[in-house]
Amino acid sequence: MNIILLSGGSGKRLWPLSNDIRSKQFIKIFQAPGGSHESMVQRVYRQIRSADPEARVIIATSKSQVSVIHNQLGEEVGISVEPCRRDTFPAIALASAYLADIQKIDPEETVVVCPVDPYVEADYFEALKALDRQAAREKAKLVLMGMEPTYPSEKYGYIIPGDRLPVSSVRAFREKPGKREAEEFIAQGALWNAGVFAYKLKYMLQKAHDMTGSSDYRYLFDHYENLEKISFDYAVAEKEKQLQVMRFEGQWKDLGTWNTFTEAMEENSIGEAILNETCRNVHVINELDVPILAMGMQDVVISASPEGILVSDKEQSSYIKPYVDKINQQIMFAEKSWGSFRVLDAGDESLTIKVTLNPGHRMNYHSHRNRDEVWVVIKGTGRTRVDGAERNIRAGDVITMAAESRHTVAASTELQMIEVQLGRDISVQDKQKYDDDYDLRKS
Amino acid sequence: MNIILLSGGSGKRLWPLSNDIRSKQFIKIFQAPGGSHESMVQRVYRQIRSADPEARVIIATSKSQVSVIHNQLGEEVGISVEPCRRDTFPAIALASAYLADIQKIDPEETVVVCPVDPYVEADYFEALKALDRQAAREKAKLVLMGMEPTYPSEKYGYIIPGDRLPVSSVRAFREKPGKREAEEFIAQGALWNAGVFAYKLKYMLQKAHDMTGSSDYRYLFDHYENLEKISFDYAVAEKEKQLQVMRFEGQWKDLGTWNTFTEAMEENSIGEAILNETCRNVHVINELDVPILAMGMQDVVISASPEGILVSDKEQSSYIKPYVDKINQQIMFAEKSWGSFRVLDAGDESLTIKVTLNPGHRMNYHSHRNRDEVWVVIKGTGRTRVDGAERNIRAGDVITMAAESRHTVAASTELQMIEVQLGRDISVQDKQKYDDDYDLRKS
Numbered sequence: 001m002n003i004i005l006l007s008g009g010s011g012k013r014l015w016p017l018s019n020d021i022r023s024k025q026f027i028k029i030f031q032a033p034g035g036s037h038e039s040m041v042q043r044v045y046r047q048i049r050s051a052d053p054e055a056r057v058i059i060a061t062s063k064s065q066v067s068v069i070h071n072q073l074g075e076e077v078g079i080s081v082e083p084c085r086r087d088t089f090p091a092i093a094l095a096s097a098y099l100a101d102i103q104k105i106d107p108e109e110t111v112v113v114c115p116v117d118p119y120v121e122a123d124y125f126e127a128l129k130a131l132d133r134q135a136a137r138e139k140a141k142l143v144l145m146g147m148e149p150t151y152p153s154e155k156y157g158y159i160i161p162g163d164r165l166p167v168s169s170v171r172a173f174r175e176k177p178g179k180r181e182a183e184e185f186i187a188q189g190a191l192w193n194a195g196v197f198a199y200k201l202k203y204m205l206q207k208a209h210d211m212t213g214s215s216d217y218r219y220l221f222d223h224y225e226n227l228e229k230i231s232f233d234y235a236v237a238e239k240e241k242q243l244q245v246m247r248f249e250g251q252w253k254d255l256g257t258w259n260t261f262t263e264a265m266e267e268n269s270i271g272e273a274i275l276n277e278t279c280r281n282v283h284v285i286n287e288l289d290v291p292i293l294a295m296g297m298q299d300v301v302i303s304a305s306p307e308g309i310l311v312s313d314k315e316q317s318s319y320i321k322p323y324v325d326k327i328n329q330q331i332m333f334a335e336k337s338w339g340s341f342r343v344l345d346a347g348d349e350s351l352t353i354k355v356t357l358n359p360g361h362r363m364n365y366h367s368h369r370n371r372d373e374v375w376v377v378i379k380g381t382g383r384t385r386v387d388g389a390e391r392n393i394r395a396g397d398v399i400t401m402a403a404e405s406r407h408t409v410a411a412s413t414e415l416q417m418i419e420v421q422l423g424r425d426i427s428v429q430d431k432q433k434y435d436d437d438y439d440l441r442k443s
Numbered sequence: 444m445n446i447i448l449l450s451g452g453s454g455k456r457l458w459p460l461s462n463d464i465r466s467k468q469f470i471k472i473f474q475a476p477g478g479s480h481e482s483m484v485q486r487v488y489r490q491i492r493s494a495d496p497e498a499r500v501i502i503a504t505s506k507s508q509v510s511v512i513h514n515q516l517g518e519e520v521g522i523s524v525e526p527c528r529r530d531t532f533p534a535i536a537l538a539s540a541y542l543a544d545i546q547k548i549d550p551e552e553t554v555v556v557c558p559v560d561p562y563v564e565a566d567y568f569e570a571l572k573a574l575d576r577q578a579a580r581e582k583a584k585l586v587l588m589g590m591e592p593t594y595p596s597e598k599y600g601y602i603i604p605g606d607r608l609p610v611s612s613v614r615a616f617r618e619k620p621g622k623r624e625a626e627e628f629i630a631q632g633a634l635w636n637a638g639v640f641a642y643k644l645k646y647m648l649q650k651a652h653d654m655t656g657s658s659d660y661r662y663l664f665d666h667y668e669n670l671e672k673i674s675f676d677y678a679v680a681e682k683e684k685q686l687q688v689m690r691f692e693g694q695w696k697d698l699g700t701w702n703t704f705t706e707a708m709e710e711n712s713i714g715e716a717i718l719n720e721t722c723r724n725v726h727v728i729n730e731l732d733v734p735i736l737a738m739g740m741q742d743v744v745i746s747a748s749p750e751g752i753l754v755s756d757k758e759q760s761s762y763i764k765p766y767v768d769k770i771n772q773q774i775m776f777a778e779k780s781w782g783s784f785r786v787l788d789a790g791d792e793s794l795t796i797k798v799t800l801n802p803g804h805r806m807n808y809h810s811h812r813n814r815d816e817v818w819v820v821i822k823g824t825g826r827t828r829v830d831g832a833e834r835n836i837r838a839g840d841v842i843t844m845a846a847e848s849r850h851t852v853a854a855s856t857e858l859q860m861i862e863v864q865l866g867r868d869i870s871v872q873d874k875q876k877y878d879d880d881y882d883l884r885k886s
Contacts, residue, residue, distance in 0.1 A: 015736070016733075016736075274766055274769070274770070276759070276762070276766060278756070278759055286752075288752075289789070290459075290749065290750060290751040290752065290772060290775065291751045291752070291770050291772060292751065292752040292753075292754065293458070293459075293751065293752070293753050293754070293755070293763070293766055293767065293770070294754045294755070295753075295754070295755035295756060295759040295760060295762070295763065295766070296755060296756025296758065296759030296760075297743075297754060297755075297756065300740075300754070302752075302754050304752060306733065307733060308733040308734045308735065308736065309729075309731075309733065309734070309735045309736070309745075309747060309752060310735075310736050310738075311735065311736070311737045311738070311740060311743070311745050311754050312736070312737070312738035312739060312740075313721070313738060313739025313740065315739065316719070316721055316738040316739030317738060317739075319719070319738065320736070320738065323717055323719060323736055323738070324736065326717070327717070327734050327736070329733060329734060332733065344787040344788055344795065344797075345787055345797050345821075345861070346732070347821050347822055347859065348822070349821070349822065349838065350821035350822065350838070350859075352787065352795075352797070352821070352861050354787075354788050354795070372839055374819050374841055376817050376819070376863045376865075378788075378790050378792070378793035378795070378863060378865065379790055379791070379792065379793065395792065395793070395865060396815055396865045398817055398841055398843055400841055416790065416793075418788070418795050418861065418863050420819045420821060420861050422819075422821065422838060422839045
C-alpha cells in the first residue's frame with residue numbers, strides 16, 4: 001500500500017502543548033507498547049506498519065515539521081515537503097508527483113490519502129486496505145471513505161450515498177450543515193467526509209496536469225507558491241462523476257480539542273501529578289519537571305509545558321483559541337531532527353538554553369552576527385569545530401564562541417549542553433550557515 | 444514601643460509558594476504602596492513603622508529565615524536568632540534577653556509580643572500601642588490581647604474574661620475546644636487567644652531566670668538546645684495570677700490556608716494570568732515566567748512556582764498537607780541575604796542555576812570537594828577571586844572553577860550569572876567556607 005499522510009498546520013487548540021511549531025500530532029500522550037508514550041504521528045505510523053509491513057508511507061507536510069517528524073519517526077521516512085501552505089489539493093498533487101518522480105512508483109499503482117491525526121484502531125487500517133483494493137478495481141476514479149456519523153456534527157462535510165450498501169455511488173456532497181440539517185442528512189444515510197480516499201496514481205497526476213499545467217515534481221515544487229489555494233474536495237472530489245464511497249463504522253475520532261483529546265488518554269495523568277481522591281474526570285498532562293497537585297477538581301484538564309499552563313473546564317476548553325492567540329510567548333521547547341532544545345532563562349541581553357544532541361547527529365556549521373555564545377557540556381561526548389579548529393568534548397568542557405565565529409558540534413553519545421547566548425539582538429533569524437563538506441572526525 | 448515579632452516555622456500549607464525554607468510570611472502577594480507586591484512580613488513591618496516610627500522591632504526566628512528577612516526588610520532589622528526550634532517560651536525568653544543585653548533596653552521598658560503572620564489593618568497597631576500602655580501601668584504583670592471571635596473556631600485557645608469591659612481580669616484559659624463548646628464559650632463572652640501580649644522587660648527576664656537558671660543572652664543562646672520545649676501560654680500565661688486581657692474587635696485574620704490567604708488578595712491574579720469570563724472566585728498566583736490560562740473555573744486557587752503547581756478547590760485546599768508532605772522536590776528557588784537563586788535544570792551529574800547577586804553583596808569565600816563549577820555572567824559587573832587571583836567581570840565572561848578551588852564573587856551592579864555545577868555528588872552540604880578577612884577591591 002502507498003499511503004500519503006497529510007500532516008496539517010500548527011493550531012493552538014491544544015495549547016500549551018501545541019503551538020506555532022508543534023502541532024497536536026506530535027504530542028506524546030498515548031500509551032505505546034513497552035510503557036512509554038507516543039504521539040499521534042508515531043501511533044499512526046506504528047499502526048500502518050503493523051497492518052501492512054510493506055506499506056510505503058509518505059508524509060505531506062510543511063518545512064517547519066520536517067525536523068520533528070525525523071525526530072519522532074527516524075530519518076528513513078519519506079517526506080513530501082510543501083514549500084508553503086497551499087491547501088489540500090496542491091499538497092496531494094505534490095505528494096503524488098513525489099511518489100511518481102522521486103520514489104519511482106508505477107502510475108498504475110494505487111495511493112491512499114488520509115490525515116495523520118484521527119485517533120483510530122486496527123480496523124481502520126483494514127478499511128484503508130479495502131479502500132485501496134477498491135481503487136485498484138477501477139470501478140471508479142476515486143473511492144472515498146465515509147464515516148458513519150455518531151452525532152449530528154456541524155463541523156464535518158457530509159457525503160450522501162446513492163444507497164446503503166458497503167460501497168456505493170455518491171449522490172451529492174453537503175458542506176458543513178446546521179444541526180437540524182445534519183440530523184436530516186443522517187436520517188438519509190449520509191456519511192461524514194473525513195478526507196480519506198484512494199485513487200490510482202495516474203489519476204492524480206492527470207488532475208495535477210489539468211489544474212497546474214504539469215505533473216512534474218520539480219515543476220510543482222518550484223512553482224508551489226503560485227499554485228491556486230484550493231481544497232481537494234472542491235478541486236477534485238465534488239467534480240468527479242466516477243466516484244464511490246465506502247462505509248466505515250469503526251472508531252474514528254478527531255481529537256481536536258482538549259475535551260476529545262483527553263478522552264483518548266488511557267491514564268488520568270502523564271508526567272508528575274497528584275490527584276486527590278475528590279477529583280473526578282480530571283486529566284493532567286505535565287511536561288514540566290515539577291509536580292502538579294490537583295484537589296477537588298471535576299471535569300477539568302490541566303496541562304503544563306515550558307510554554308505555559310492551562311487549567312480548564314473540559315467543555316470550556318473548546319473555546320481556547322482567542323485566548324491563546326493573545327499570548328505572545330516565545331517558543332520555549334522544540335524537537336529537532338538532531339535532538340531538542342529548551343529555553344531555561346530569557347534575560348534582557350541573554351538567553352540560556354539546554355541543548356540535547358542525539359548520538360551521531362550534529363548542528364550545521366554556522367555563525368551569529370549579534371551574539372556571543374558559551375557552551376557548557378553537562379553530559380555525553382562529542383566533537384566541536386570552532387573557526388576551523390576541532391576538539392573532542394565531554395562533560396565539564398566549556399567552549400566560547402564570539403560573534404561571527406563559525407561553529408558546530410557533533411554528538412558521539414547523547415550530548416547535553418547549556419548554551420548561553422549573549423548580546424543585544426538575540427534572534428533565531430541571526431544565523432549564517434556555511435558549507436558543510438567536511439566530517440567532524442570521530443572522537 | 445519595643446515589639447518582638449515571632450516569625451514561625453516552615454509549613455507547606457501554602458505549597459508551592461511555601462516550602463521548607465520559605466514560610467508563608469515571605470510570599471509577596473499583597474499590594475504595597477507604589478503598586479508592587481509585598482509579603483506579610485514586609486506588610487506588618489511597614490504597618491508598625493507607620494503606626495510608630497520610633498518602634499524598635501526584633502524578629503525572633505530560626506537561622507534558616509535570617510537570609511530572607513534581610514533580603515525583604517534590609518540589613519538593619521534586629522533579629523534574635525534561635526539556634527534551633529524550641530517552642531514559644533524559649534523564643535520569647537531569648538528575644539527578651541537580646542533586648543536587654545544586646546540592644547541595652549532598660550528592664551523597666553515594656554515589650555509587645557505578636558506573631559508576624561496575621562493579616563491586620565492600622566487599628567490593630569493602635570490596639571498594640573494601647574496594650575503596651577496598659578502593661579506600662581503595671582496593673583498586671585502580663586496583658587493579653589483577646590480577639591473578639593467571629594465564629595466558633597476549633598483551632599484557637601479561648602480566654603474567659605472576668606467581665607465584658609474593654610480591659611478585664613482573666614477567669615480561665617480553655618484549650619482548643621469542639622464546636623459546641625466553642626459556641627458556649629462565645630456565649631459567655633470568651634475571646635480568642637492570638638498569642639499577642641505585653642509585659643515589662645524585667646518580668647520576662649525574671650521568668651527566664653526562674654525557668655532556665657539565667658536571663659543572660661549569651662547563656663540562653665549557648666544552651667538553647669537544652670532548654671525545655673514549652674509554649675509561652677503553658678509556661679507563663681496560664682500560671683500568672685496578675686493577668687489582664689484587652690479586647691480587640693478589629694480585623695485579625697490568620698491566613699493559614701489558600702482559602703483564607705486568597706481572601707486577602709486585592710486582585711484575582713498576580714503574575715502572568717488570563718482568566719476567561721466564565722471564571723468565578725478564582726485566584727491565580729503565578730511566579731513562573733510563562734502564562735497561566737484558566738477557563739470555566741469556580742472557587743479555585745491556582746498557584747505556580749519553580750517548586751510545583753497547585754490547582755485546588757478553595758475548600759479542599761485546607762487538606763493539602765499530607766499530599767505535599769509526600770512530594771520530595773528539591774528547593775528550586777530561594778531568596779538569600781545576598782540575592783537569590785533559581786534552579787534551571789537538574790541533570791544526573793549536573794545542576795544549572797541562575798544566581799542573582801544584589802549590588803554591594805558577595806558570596807562567602809568557599810570551595811566544593813565533589814564538583815566543578817562554571818559561571819557565565821549574563822548581566823552586570825563585579826569581581827571574582829579564584830584561588831587568590833582577582834579579576835573584574837562583566838556580561839559574557841566565563842569563570843571556571845575546578846573542585847577544591849576556592850572562589851567568591853562580589854557584585855558592583857546587580858550581577859546575574861548562570862552557574863553550572865558538574866560532578867557526581869552534587870549537594871548543598873558540599874561547601875567549605877574560608878576566612879573572609881579581605882575585601883574584593885572595587886572594580
